[in-house]
Amino acid sequence: MSPDVDPAPGASELPPRVDVAVIGAGIAGTSTALFLRRKGLSVALIEKGRVGGEQSSRNWGWCRAMGRDHREIPLIQESLRIWKRMDGLVGEDVGFRNCGILYLCRTKAEMEAYAPWLEQSERHQIGSRLIAPAEVRQLMPGFRGAVAGALWTASDGRAEPSRASPAIARAFAAEGGTLLTNCAVRALDMQAGRVSGVVTERGRIAANAVVLAGGAWSRLFCGNAGIDLPQLKVLGSVIRTHPIANGPDQSAAGDHYAFRRRADGGYNVAHGGRSTVDVVPDSFRLFSAFLPALRSERKGLKLRVSKRFLEEWRTVRRWSADEETPFERERVLDPEPDGKLLRQAFDAFRASNAAFAQAREHSRWGGLIDVTPDAVPVISGIDALPGFFVATGFSGHGFGIGPGAGRLMADLVAGDDPVVDPAPFRFGRFRDGTPTLIDAGF
Template sequence: MSRLIEADVAIVGGGIVGGSAALFLARAGKKVVLLERDRCGSRASGVNYGGVRRQGRAPQQLPLAQRSHALWGQLPDLIGEDGEYVRSGHLKLARSPQDMAVLEAYAAQVADYGLGLQLLSAHELRQMFPMIGDKAVGGSLCPEDGHANPRLVSPAFSRAATAAGATIIEGAPVSEVEQTSSGFRLRSVAQDLTVTAPVLLNCAGAWSGALAARLGETLPISAAHPLMAVTEPLPAFLPVSIGVEGGGVYGRQVTRGNFIFGGGRGIPHPVSGNAPVPDFARPERGALVNLLQQAAELFPDLAGATIIRSWSGVEAYTPDHEPIIGPSSTIPGLFHACGFSGAGFQTGPAVGAVLADLVMSGQSVTPIAAFSADRFR
């Protein structure tokens, strides 16, 4: 039987951003309906690497990252579980003096943001982390950054939102969306469901551009496909989450001993077709071998390790790799939160809180002007 749900806020997309927005709005007393095309947390929010880092972010992102850092510290109270979140520290490695100079310049640039960065010479690096090979000439450590399990954390936000009173409907791709005199009307044929609301939050990830286009607004969203893998369990050798200045491999070792790492790109599937965004992506064997070789150069303990699983996904990117967050300048009641360009897992909870701010009061306590879609006009 066809259903009609009248809500205060409709949300499209059940990733960490949509789920956290639903949670904060429901706790504020709003009637929220969230539509997710698959399962909550199953797309970019669930297939990412799991890094929870502030280090390396552009300065304009750091107020958002700092707000999120505080929320991550309250994770069990927010979502009812710890999501394997640990503040292990995030170590960014330099492979050349030029890379080290970039890390030094960044530390000076963000000195007022409270990250507590520690610049390490080659000698200091090996004193603290003797497992690192001779490819690294120095590094930058952010002691309170860390990592978590995205497959646990991301869907838990939507479950917590449900417990707070939000209506979460999975398997509900949006077949139709239109602006009405009172707000928005969304139709999901798969669920034989219609949702009406005066406010719409576009948290649809790589599909956010397509959703905006159906309402007559252009967002420059493209898709990219992260490449990641995990090894067999290994003896403990890496106590911190790591990245590399200038790009390349990133990795973390979990309590069970598995080394989770990523870098490079997967292959979209299908490679061709009429769909503007591919539904899935798959790893490429040669790229995985190259990635593990890079990791073993940095950490000799990985030599001979066996990859037991690899995967890819579909992430949303913008031309300047900065997210789009905030109200539409052309459509009243529409808010966007998308285009996180591979770095949205850490900031996700704060973005949800910002969206709740905007809906409840019309403004955010966290500065977001730099993320307006208008910068592309």
């Protein structure tokens, strides 16, 4: 089952030519399109299914600087500045609130493990701090269980995933951009060795530049264009509860659970410590690239063999522009959530606070998260294909940093001074001998 997502209707006709075509209408794609439009460029935002239909509406809804990889900190800080003014930017409420986020600690050792992050927090003036059990209980009345303290960041926030991408897309369309839904891009159009547009299932659109913000689909699309993008998928699973009275406003992660209060008074609940990884053919193709991450994160990954192995084995990897593509056969990725992890998470959630004891499940869903070998996104031009840009591999951080990523990508495409240093996000780091660094972020 997928979450309810606000509608964002698309146009019926394709424009013959635009300055930029953006593929994918999740949080990164819609943000890129809006910022490009605000630079005065003509833009087509093209989505194979519905706006925000995949991971951009299926995530936890956290917008956090706390615990970020040090390379992402400038980007999340820019994103939080955008989130704080997002309602004015798009003309409607996307649910952003500075609620603060806690990482609860059972032991003193867990508290001490956050020391490296506190140094980053101080360097970047984020304001994270360790708090004692009494302050934990003051922030979250009704909290149950033994706790040694928590890492607390008051400046972090939350937003509504089901609202955000559609609201940005509607604002983009209202400002003269062309939004196309249920329209798969089959291939890049090439002339004289550079990108000259896209070929969609409904026809061609000429463009000076093309941005791929395809989430979990990006590796498949790039492979057909001759670009080997090292990216795998991780399954995230979420439960939505019915509204709960007198629950805490803060978001938190504890032992086996994490939660975020929604605008309707219910909560989104997930497992705070583990994610599910289906072993697929790409797991073997990319084994060497992802080995450092596997070693570093093995305790937080639940590896399994499922029907997805055969599904991806049977998925065609090359096609021509006049053939039906995998993007048309599966418009929206809607995987089954991991029931075992959700049971563990929901039990721990209900035991964690008196207000949650009688929580009732409303619905649940799964989402496929696009991950890179170093868990840092690619926001970059592709040198081998002039005019082609990629924004993907957000590794579970995409909702929070999506607006900043969109602004950075718009700067790169337009040739303007980038809002943050783009070097950490360059595609070339996977090809130029740069060691794969797994940061101490979490």
